[in-house]
Amino acid sequence: MPVLVMKFGGTSVATLDRIRRAAKRVGVEVAKGYDVIVIVSAMSGETNKLVGFVEETSPLFDAREYDAVVSSGENVTAGLMALTLQEMDVPARSWQGWQVPLVTTSQHSSARIVDIPTDNITRKFGEGMKVAVVAGFQGISPEGRITTLGRGGSDTTAVAFAAAFDAQRCDIYTDVDGVYTTDPRICDKARKLDKIAFEEMLELASLGAKVLQTRSVELAMRYKVKLRVLSSFEEQSDEAGTLVCDEEEIMELNVVSGVAHSRDEAKMTLVAVEDRPGIAAGIFTPLSEAGINVDMIVQNISDEGHTDMTFSCPVNQVARAEKALKAAMEAGNIAFSELVADTEVCKISVVGIGMRSHTGVAAKMFKVLSEEGINIKVITTSEIKISVLVERKYMELAVQALHHAFDLDKAS
Ligand code: ASP
Ligand code: MG
Numbered sequence: 001m002p003v004l005v006m007k008f009g010g011t012s013v014a015t016l017d018r019i020r021r022a023a024k025r026v027g028v029e030v031a032k033g034y035d036v037i038v039i040v041s042a043m044s045g046e047t048n049k050l051v052g053f054v055e056e057t058s059p060l061f062d063a064r065e066y067d068a069v070v071s072s073g074e075n076v077t078a079g080l081m082a083l084t085l086q087e088m089d090v091p092a093r094s095w096q097g098w099q100v101p102l103v104t105t106s107q108h109s110s111a112r113i114v115d116i117p118t119d120n121i122t123r124k125f126g127e128g129m130k131v132a133v134v135a136g137f138q139g140i141s142p143e144g145r146i147t148t149l150g151r152g153g154s155d156t157t158a159v160a161f162a163a164a165f166d167a168q169r170c171d172i173y174t175d176v177d178g179v180y181t182t183d184p185r186i187c188d189k190a191r192k193l194d195k196i197a198f199e200e201m202l203e204l205a206s207l208g209a210k211v212l213q214t215r216s217v218e219l220a221m222r223y224k225v226k227l228r229v230l231s232s233f234e235e236q237s238d239e240a241g242t243l244v245c246d247e248e249e250i251m252e253l254n255v256v257s258g259v260a261h262s263r264d265e266a267k268m269t270l271v272a273v274e275d276r277p278g279i280a281a282g283i284f285t286p287l288s289e290a291g292i293n294v295d296m297i298v299q300n301i302s303d304e305g306h307t308d309m310t311f312s313c314p315v316n317q318v319a320r321a322e323k324a325l326k327a328a329m330e331a332g333n334i335a336f337s338e339l340v341a342d343t344e345v346c347k348i349s350v351v352g353i354g355m356r357s358h359t360g361v362a363a364k365m366f367k368v369l370s371e372e373g374i375n376i377k378v379i380t381t382s383e384i385k386i387s388v389l390v391e392r393k394y395m396e397l398a399v400q401a402l403h404h405a406f407d408l409d410k411a412s
Contacts, residue, residue, distance in 0.1 A: 001125065003167040004034040007136065007158035010044030011175040012232035013077045016084075022173065022232055023084040026131055030090055035125045037165060038092075039136040039158040040081055042073025047137075047151070063108035067138075067148045070109075071097070074135035074154070082133045092131035095121070097138035097146070102157070104139035104147045111139060111147035112215075113156065116164040134161065155216035163223035170225050171241075172212065173232035178242035179204070179211055181408040182259040187400045191410035193257065194239075197247040200257045201227075203351045203385050207260035212244075220244060247353055255354035255361060256406040259399050262347040265295070266315040267377055267389055270325065271338040275307040282334040283309055283325065290324035292317050295347070296380045296387065309336075310378060312389055315343050345377060346395045349387040350402055362386050368405040374398055 006029065008022045029036050042050075050070045054061050078094040085092035100120065104111035121132045136154025139147045149156050155172060162170035177192060179201065184190040196204075198221035205214040211229055220227045230241025247253065273279055280299070287294055296312045313321055318341050328334050355361050362379075365386055369376060374397065378389040390398055403409060 001033060001035040003037060003125075003165045004029050005037045005039065005158050005162040005165070005167045005170040007039040007154060007170065007172045008041065008077075008081075008232060009154065009172070009174045010041045010046070012173045013040055013042075013081065014044045016080070018232075019077070019080055019084050023081060023088060023090075025173070025232065026085060027088055027090055030130045034168075036131045037121070037161050037167070038081060038131055038133045039154055039161060040074060040077040040133060041136050041154040042077060046073035046076075064145050067108050067111075067146050071135070071138035071146050071148050074137050078133045078135040082131075085131050085133070090131055091129050092133055093124070093129060094133045094135070096135050097157075098140040100134065102134075102139040102160075104141055104149070106141040106143060106145070106147070108141075108145070108147055110150040111141065113139060113149070113160045116160055118164055121165075150213070150215070152210075152213035153215075155213040156219060159216045159219045159223075159225050159227065162225045162227075163219060167225070169228060170220070171228045171230060173230060174211060175231065175233065176211060176229075177231040177234060177240070178229050179209070179244070179258075181257065182399055182403050183209075183261065186261065186396050187259075187403050189400075189403060189409035191408060193242050195243045195245055195250050196257055197250055197253070197353050198244060199247070199384060200351050200353055201244045203349070203382075204258050204260050207262060207347075207349050207351070207385075207387075209258075209260060217244065253354040254352050255358045256350045256352035256408065257354075258351050259402045259406070259408065260349045260351060261395055261399050262349075263392065263395060264315040265312050265345050265347045265389060265392075266318045267310060267312050267342040267345050268318065268321060269308055269310045269338075269340045269342075270334075270336040271308050271340065272306040273309050273334060273336045275301070275305050279307075279334060280309070282328060284311075286324040286328040286333075287311075287313075287321055290320050292321045292324065296378050296389065298378055298380075312345070312347070312378060318343055342377070344392050345389045346392040347387055347389055348395065348398045348402065349385055350406060351385045352406075353384050355384050355386075364405065365402060368401050369398060372397055372401050
């Protein structure tokens with residue numbers, strides 16, 4: 001029998017009634033002849049609540065016990081989903097991560113999947129079981145302790161199962177009906193995409209589009225898992241949602257497929273650092289040791305053997321970054337005349353595979369921003385992405401103007 005993976009996020013299993021609706025959808029796929037692996041998240045809000053319990057009990061918590069507690073939300077929904085399916089006369093049973101066993105590394109709270117043996121579940125399918133309901137987000141370490149895969153990790157569980165079982169497709173049911181050209185809350189002309197290439201989705205996910213965990217997209221790309229994002233709240237056809245797929249499957253590649261934004265960024269500049277080998281390492285080593293997520297980096301040549309070094313990071317890490325850099329200066333590892341933090345910036349990015357073969361995208365982006373009177377503070381590019389830092393108060397305007405200029409607006 002062909003295997004289908006169906007993943008239900010927290011809002012899709014938030015109540016017994018929603019679990020019933022999700023189970024009905026599973027029943028439809030079973031009736032089509034699929035053996036189905038259902039991956040469930042915890043009921044919405046549940047994981048946050050469990051994280052809160054842990055933090056309140058023990059501020060410097062033991063990560064192994066954190067995982068033991070926060071993984072439990074998925075156990076509840078897995079059992080309830082199996083029971084609901086049984087009530088509908090669909091042969092189903094639940095599996096916790098360790099029962100599969102889904103083996104991970106020992107990095108508690110952000111473990112990586114190492115292995116998913118398929119024999120247990122395949123044997124059950126052979127004995128007439130139609131649905132294996134698996135608790136998402138969790139696994140077992142080589143030491144035999146429960147692990148979790150990081151927030152949003154059920155997406156990664158789902159894609160990993162689809163790869164391991166060579167599933168026909170991995171359907172991610174969520175509370176939005178697909179992947180959009182930009183955030184519909186910022187731009188009312190945002191349009192749902194029918195298809196998006198893995199690489200574009202990867203850029204959009206890491207730029208803050210929360211619909212899929214970034215690692216799940218990486219895995220899908222590596223194993224060529226056909227991923228579909230769709231709503232569990234609407235009636236579905238086979239074409240519903242957005243298909244995340246190989247670029248070969250997309251007829252006409254967009255030059256730009258999406259405009260992403262990240263609101264809470266900061267730009268930090270070290271003024272007049274020495275221009276000599278080892279200075280960049282001297283700056284970014286203490287930052288990485290302090291856990292700062294440095295994003296863009298620009299070095300400007302200034303005069304007399306000195307240079308300015310600018311980088312961006314999340315705004316809530318500015319104080320920690322300042323502390324790390326001042327400590328490095330006091331230790332005599334680096335020297336700078338001034339440290340300037342601009343905490344009023346945001347990042348705007350345009351993403352599209354078609355950029356590889358089209359020139360002029362950057363020029364057009366800069367022109368559009370200038371016509372709106374928006375000053376660009378930092379620019380970075382990759383093969384399929386151009387990002388700029390601009391003043392945060394222009395974020396909505398910049399997104400809307402770029403969305404329009406790159407012909408992404410929905411037909412009205
Ligand atoms: N329940 C977990 C979380 O909220 C995992 C998931 O839902 O993907 O992060
Ligand atoms: Mg999620």
